[in-house]
Amino acid sequence: MEIRKDLLELQLSELDMLMSMYPGGDELVLDNPAAPTDIRRFVDGPREAPPPRLEFTLNVEVDEPKATVAMWCSFPPLYPEVLPKIHLRSKELSRQQQKDINQSLHSFLDTSDLGELCTMPVVQWIQENAGKHITLSLAELQSTNTQTAKEENKLTSLSRFWIYSHHIYRQELLRKIPALAKELDLTGFCLPGKPGIICVEGQTKYCEEYWHKLRYPNWKHISCKHREDVECKDQNEEAKFRLFNVFEELAFEAHGDYGLRNDYHMDLGRFLEYLKEHKCDYMFSIFFGVEGKESRK
Structure with missing residues (x-):
């Protein structure tokens, strides 16, 4: 770049x-x-x-x-x-x-x-x-x-889904992943390549709808590794829960200059830096089973 x-x-x-x-x-x-x-x-x-x-x-x-x-x-x-x-x-x-x-x-x-x-x-x-x-x-x-007065007495369920895929390469999926998040007012990110990581956060019902639609009809090598659920009283609490402002596609440099294809591996050191910036680096060990090291500057 x-x-x-x-x-x-x-x-x-x-x-x-x-x-x-x-x-x-x-x-x-x-x-x-x-x-x-x-x-x-x-x-x-x-x-x-x-x-x-x-x-x-x-x-x-x-x-x-x-x-x-x-x-x-x-x-x-x-x-x-x-x-x-x-x-x-x-x-x-x-x-x-x-x-x-x-x-x-x-x-x-x-x-x-x-x-x-x-x-x-x-x-x-x-x-x-x-x-x-x-x-x-x-x-x-x-x-x-x-109706609003009634709803104000209810707690809103919020969730954050951490989704792991063996790989994310297909252009069809790269279009579907952010488009569906935008449609459901979810924030988070997508890390394409191998492995592929997706995070979505927002109202629980929309996270669950996202997870269902993402897998349908035939995405097999994908799993929800971890989810976080809370109840909130108002929009201020919802804003505090969200770790991301928008839904974005990450594009960290790969090992080798191959483009986005079947041998494309993301720089996991830079991914760890990104997670730390958003106060969720605890997920690195959940995804990969090891403590991560940041890329050298």
């Missing part, structure tokens, strides 16, 4: 600008606090290993109606010459309105000029457009107020 130091410089400059505009500790939160330092070392020095991506959540305040929208950003190595990944969440948004606002945001991003920094235009877009989606969400809640 091509990595250009001049583009990484732009990413660091943009992050510095955002941190100066949002100095509060809970306003801008880095997924990996060490990432800016690692990127700076890569840009300034002889470090050969590619640095981690800049990924962070920016909590954007909306005035009318009063609300906070969490804007999760991930900068690909070639950003801003390619678009960043951005996903919006808010406890004030219904599931449908959260889906709608993200679709509208992606349409807005598609009109952006490549090569231009775009986080601040997105912040402005959120401040101008999130209000109508929040208002619609409130209307939906009011129209079902009686």
